[in-house]
Amino acid sequence: MKKTFKLLTLGLAATAIAAPAVAQDLSFWSWRQEDRAVYEDLIAAFEAANPGITVEFEAFEASSYATILSTALAGESGPDMMMVRAYGAFEAVAGADYLMPITQDDVPGLASMNETALLAQTLREDGEIYGVPFASQTMLVIYNKGIYDQLGLSEPDTWDELLANAQAIEDAGMFAFANGTATAWQNETIVSALGSSTIGQDFFREVVAGTTDFTDPRFVAGLEKVQEISAYFPDGFTGLDYASSQQLFVSGLAAMFAGGSFEIANFRNQNPDLEIGVFAAPGPSADDAKLVGVFFDGGYAGNASTEHAEAVKKFLAYTATTEFGQVFANELRNITPIQGVTLTDDLLNEVAQLNQSAVPYIMLTNFRYEEPSGSVLLQAEVQKMLAGETTPQDAAQAVTDGIATYYAPFQD
Amino acid sequence: MDAPDTTEAPTQKSRLPRLRMSGRGMWITFLLVPPLAVMALFVIYPIVSALAYAFYDWQGLRRGEFVGFANFSKVLFDEPFATTTWNAFKNNVFVFFALMIIQNGLGFILAYALWRDLPGARFHRIAVFLPVVLSTVIIGYVWKLFFHPIFGAVNQLLRSVGLDVFAGPWLGDPDTALNALIFVNAWAWVGFPTLVFLAGLQRIPSEILDAARMETDSELLLIRKIIWPLIAPSATVCFILLFIGSFNWFELPYIMVGLDGSPFGTTDVLGLYFYRTAFGNQSAGIQDFGMGSALAVLMFLFIAVVATVWTIYLRRREIEV
Numbered sequence: 245m246k247k248t249f250k251l252l253t254l255g256l257a258a259t260a261i262a263a264p265a266v267a268q269d270l271s272f273w274s275w276r277q278e279d280r281a282v283y284e285d286l287i288a289a290f291e292a293a294n295p296g297i298t299v300e301f302e303a304f305e306a307s308s309y310a311t312i313l314s315t316a317l318a319g320e321s322g323p324d325m326m327m328v329r330a331y332g333a334f335e336a337v338a339g340a341d342y343l344m345p346i347t348q349d350d351v352p353g354l355a356s357m358n359e360t361a362l363l364a365q366t367l368r369e370d371g372e373i374y375g376v377p378f379a380s381q382t383m384l385v386i387y388n389k390g391i392y393d394q395l396g397l398s399e400p401d402t403w404d405e406l407l408a409n410a411q412a413i414e415d416a417g418m419f420a421f422a423n424g425t426a427t428a429w430q431n432e433t434i435v436s437a438l439g440s441s442t443i444g445q446d447f448f449r450e451v452v453a454g455t456t457d458f459t460d461p462r463f464v465a466g467l468e469k470v471q472e473i474s475a476y477f478p479d480g481f482t483g484l485d486y487a488s489s490q491q492l493f494v495s496g497l498a499a500m501f502a503g504g505s506f507e508i509a510n511f512r513n514q515n516p517d518l519e520i521g522v523f524a525a526p527g528p529s530a531d532d533a534k535l536v537g538v539f540f541d542g543g544y545a546g547n548a549s550t551e552h553a554e555a556v557k558k559f560l561a562y563t564a565t566t567e568f569g570q571v572f573a574n575e576l577r578n579i580t581p582i583q584g585v586t587l588t589d590d591l592l593n594e595v596a597q598l599n600q601s602a603v604p605y606i607m608l609t610n611f612r613y614e615e616p617s618g619s620v621l622l623q624a625e626v627q628k629m630l631a632g633e634t635t636p637q638d639a640a641q642a643v644t645d646g647i648a649t650y651y652a653p654f655q656d
Numbered sequence: 657m658d659a660p661d662t663t664e665a666p667t668q669k670s671r672l673p674r675l676r677m678s679g680r681g682m683w684i685t686f687l688l689v690p691p692l693a694v695m696a697l698f699v700i701y702p703i704v705s706a707l708a709y710a711f712y713d714w715q716g717l718r719r720g721e722f723v724g725f726a727n728f729s730k731v732l733f734d735e736p737f738a739t740t741t742w743n744a745f746k747n748n749v750f751v752f753f754a755l756m757i758i759q760n761g762l763g764f765i766l767a768y769a770l771w772r773d774l775p776g777a778r779f780h781r782i783a784v785f786l787p788v789v790l791s792t793v794i795i796g797y798v799w800k801l802f803f804h805p806i807f808g809a810v811n812q813l814l815r816s817v818g819l820d821v822f823a824g825p826w827l828g829d830p831d832t833a834l835n836a837l838i839f840v841n842a843w844a845w846v847g848f849p850t851l852v853f854l855a856g857l858q859r860i861p862s863e864i865l866d867a868a869r870m871e872t873d874s875e876l877l878l879i880r881k882i883i884w885p886l887i888a889p890s891a892t893v894c895f896i897l898l899f900i901g902s903f904n905w906f907e908l909p910y911i912m913v914g915l916d917g918s919p920f921g922t923t924d925v926l927g928l929y930f931y932r933t934a935f936g937n938q939s940a941g942i943q944d945f946g947m948g949s950a951l952a953v954l955m956f957l958f959i960a961v962v963a964t965v966w967t968i969y970l971r972r973r974e975i976e977v
Contacts, residue, residue, distance in 0.1 A: 310943075311935055332942045340718035424805075426828045428916035429939035480805025482919060483825025488804060612942060615933075616736055619940040624920040631830065631919055646736055 268297045268555040271323040275309035282575045290562050297555045299325075310336075317342040317547070324550040325559060328375050329542045330364035332612035337545075338367045343374040344546035350557040351376055353564020353582060360604070361581035364540035368613075375543025376563045379578040382505040382595050383436035383537035383605055389519035391418060391499040399523040401530045403442065403469060410476035413499045420476035422498035424484020430503070431626035432607060432619055436537030437502035438473060439466030440603050441527035445535060448603040452610055454653030457644045459637075467629065467636035474630045482631045494518065505595045506541075509577045520591060524598050536598045539605035540581070614650045621646040703956065710949035719945075727950035731933075737947070743921055744929045751838055751925065752902035759842040760894050763849025768879070770850070771857040781854070785847035792844070796911030799840045803827050803912075827913055830922040837923055841908055845901075849894040856890030857883065892970040896963055903959050906931065916940065926955050 274283065280303055287299045302323070304312050310333060316322040322342065328334050337343060348355050354362065357377065365375035392398070392409075395416055400406040410420035425431050443466035450456040451463075478484060478492065490507065492498040494514045501507065502525070511518060524534035544563045546556040562568055569582030577589060579596050587593045604610065611618025625639035634642070648654035710727050713720035731741050766784055770777045787795065802809045803826040811823040826836045860883065868882045884891075906927030909917065915932045917924025932941060934948020 307938060310938060314943075329938075333936065333938070336715075336936070336942060339715055424828070426825070426918055427914055428918050432940075478806060480811075480825035480828065483803065483805040483828025485800075485827075485914075488806075492806075612940075615941060615944055615947075617941045620916075620937075623916065623940055627918065628920045631828070633830065633920070649736065 268552045270297060270299045270325060270550075270552055270555055270559060272299050272301050272559075273309075273313060273323040273326040274301065274303045275306040275327060277303040277305070279303075279576050282571065285575075286568060286571055289567070290559060293562075294555075294558055297552075297558065299559060313337065320549065322547050322549075324547050324552055324556050326545055326547070327378075327542055328365075328545045330375075330377070330540045331608055332617065334365060334375065334543070335367060335613060338374040339369065342548055344548045344550070344553065344556065345370075345372040345374055346376070346546070346557070346560060347373070351561045351564050353561065353566075356583040357564070357581045360538070361540055364609070365543040365545075375545040376560050377540045377543045377581050378563070378572065379541045379580060380538055380599065381541055381605075382579070382599055382602070383433055383440070383503070384505065384522050384595070384598060385437055385525050386493070386501045386503060386505075386507060386511070387521050387523065388493070388496060388499045389521045391416075391496070392521065399521070400526050402526050403528045406526060407473065407476075410473065410500070414476060419478045419492060419498035420500060421473070421478070422489045422492035422501045423477050423503070424481040424486070424489045425477075425627050425630050426483050427486035428623040428627060429619070430486050430489065431623045431630070432605075433504055434502050435466065435470055435622065435626055436605050437504075438525045439470050440535040440537050441525055441532050442466045442469045443535075443603070444527070445533060445601075445603055448606060451606065452604070457654045458640045458647070459644050460640075464636050464640045467626070467639060470626070471629055471636060477630075482627075490514075505579070508591060508595075522591060522594055522598065524601075533601050534598075536602050537605040538599055538602040539608050611647055611651070616646045616649070618643065618647055706949045706952050706956075709945050710953050712946055714944055714946040723946070727946040728954065731947055731950050731954070740921065740924065740929060741926075741951070744917070744924045744926045747834060747917075747923065748903050748905065748925050750834065751841075751905055752899060754835075754838045755842060755845075755898055755902055756895070758838065759846050760849045760891075760898060762842065763846050763894065764853050766846065766850040767853030767857060768883075770854055784850050787844040788847040790844065792907040793911060795840065795844045796908050799836075799843075800827065800912050803836055828919055830919050833913060833919060833923045837909055837912060840912070841905075844908075849898075852890045852894050853887060856887030860886050888970070888974045892967065892974065895970065896967055899966065900959055900963055903955065926951065930955065 272283075272287070276283070280301060283301045287301055291298055309327075310329065313322065313326060313328075314337065317337065317340070328337050328343070346354070354373065354376065361377040361380065362373055365377050366373050387399075391413065395412050397409045397412060400409055413420040423430065423434055425434070443462050447456065447460055447462040451458070451460070474481070478498070484492075489498075489501065489503075490510070493501040494511055496515070496518065501511075505522070508520060508522075511520060524536045526532065526534055544560055546553070546560055550556050564582060566582060566584045569580040569585040572578055572582075573580045573585050573592070574588050577592055579587075579592060579599065587596060607618035607622050621643045625634065625642050628634045629636060629639045644654055709719075711722055711724060713723045713726070731737050766780075770781050770784075801807075805811065805825040805828065808826075810826060814820065814823040824832065826832050864882065864886070865878075868878055872878060904927055905925050909923050909925055909928055910931070913919075913923045915928055915937045917928050930948055930951040933944055933951060936943030
């Protein structure tokens, strides 16, 4: 009896000591509180396939996420895995050696992702990838199909048709566009959503290569178009903030919203009866490629100093699988860079189609690494331009001069 | 505290009072240490570390090399940062003078009216102070709705009385945005100087006033020669607090116009500029602890020095009276 008891105690003690080494509890931080349920389902599927690994999903308020994450990482109390932003904000974390570099051996799914997606999670100074990119966002025109049908309008093929549509909507006593410029970053989305086709793909290629700058006539022409169409923004749009613009569209008072594809889910939630369509704002001629602006939102990354590196890599590999992408895209209504995912949502499919001819959301993808960032400059200058306080030429000049303070190709 | 005397063996007699002294010392220490520790941890340490941060180059979260005063010279003299800094500073100065006139001036007039017990004084004493207890978040949000260009109460009111020409995008127009914020601040905070001035007025001995009233019938002369000098301590409090508040102004502009000082910097103040530089504006920029810390240190020094010198000056004036 005594012996059995002793053995049992020993056995229990051994299990207790060994257990933490076997069970791997991973923490996973996110800024998407609203996506918790879906993530928990995804995690449950992962845990079922990987016994011994558990993942704890923890979400923080989006606007303070960067501060919380950076403080935790600096204090060595960061999570094992985390959502990180893309581009400049990504480099702030990755450049400080807090993230685990990942390769195609660790995450086979990376092999099938396109280069633009991977660039969003690549640290420029060493060329290594530190995150699995998760969603792309598209700058386009979202419109109210009900109003379009009611007035017998169709998706415009040329810039003039877009203007004619806007005029027809105003004549019918509605707001053509819901957009306002009081919230600074809206100015940048407006330019990308409305001006990309006029500016054209070549300009973007050249500006990225450093062979032209923003004073280029093609970019100025894009700004002129934005200025022209702002005549169809609501009266007093300079005082209209982002939330108010959203409300104008959701309530059906305005027919179009120039903005990001991330609005779609939100619009549908707020007004399920709203019938929504999307199109790329056209260029001056019907032959001009209809372009949308695209950027990647962020990625899933591992902590460089995690104690469970292998388990983390397993989870990251899982986030790049078609199985994960399928749920991520259809449940959370995102466009994923993972290949082989079929979208059940028609509208998302349409956005994915538009993404086939896209230009980068340029200030975020290429000029948000140093201060003053291209975004800071463009947002303020466009706000000024639409308030009638500067011209497209002067705005373009100011943006170029600001970036030129640190960017060599713009200095001559 | 004295160092313990170890040269002589203490006698029983001399030990007793010494023990009592150290007991008292311990009691004082016991009372002082916790607040001092909290102050050191949450006030002095952050200030000192911000001071240290300001002398380094930062790449994101990674501290780079020691750069001396480079961050300071960058925010003060290098373009385009210098323009932003001086524009924000200029706006802070404008806010301070405007609030000095509107908020403190109106505060004094209201206090005087309440003190003279005009009809409804009891009700108004509470009404005037009510907005002060509201959270700035609520005030900012509600006034933002009032100023809404399409549905806002302000424009609706103007239109309903035929003043359509004045209806406009209050927070989006560079000519009105900062003034609108100043108005809201004054509306919300006017109760504070009112209360402080009222307390000062109520402390004036009635004999002095009675004596003065026998000399003159002029209320203005009475205010200028008797009342104003006697409530100088109240004025000191109102002026200094308003000065500190104006140069630390953050919550109201942040809630009503956002981090960028929209439209295009016309409502930008040092607090907003510091915040978006140090912590990054998620939808526009990146974070730079070095420059942010330099801004914070400059703001702290400016406020501390001016507030100290001014307090000393105002206090002297009080004593002379």
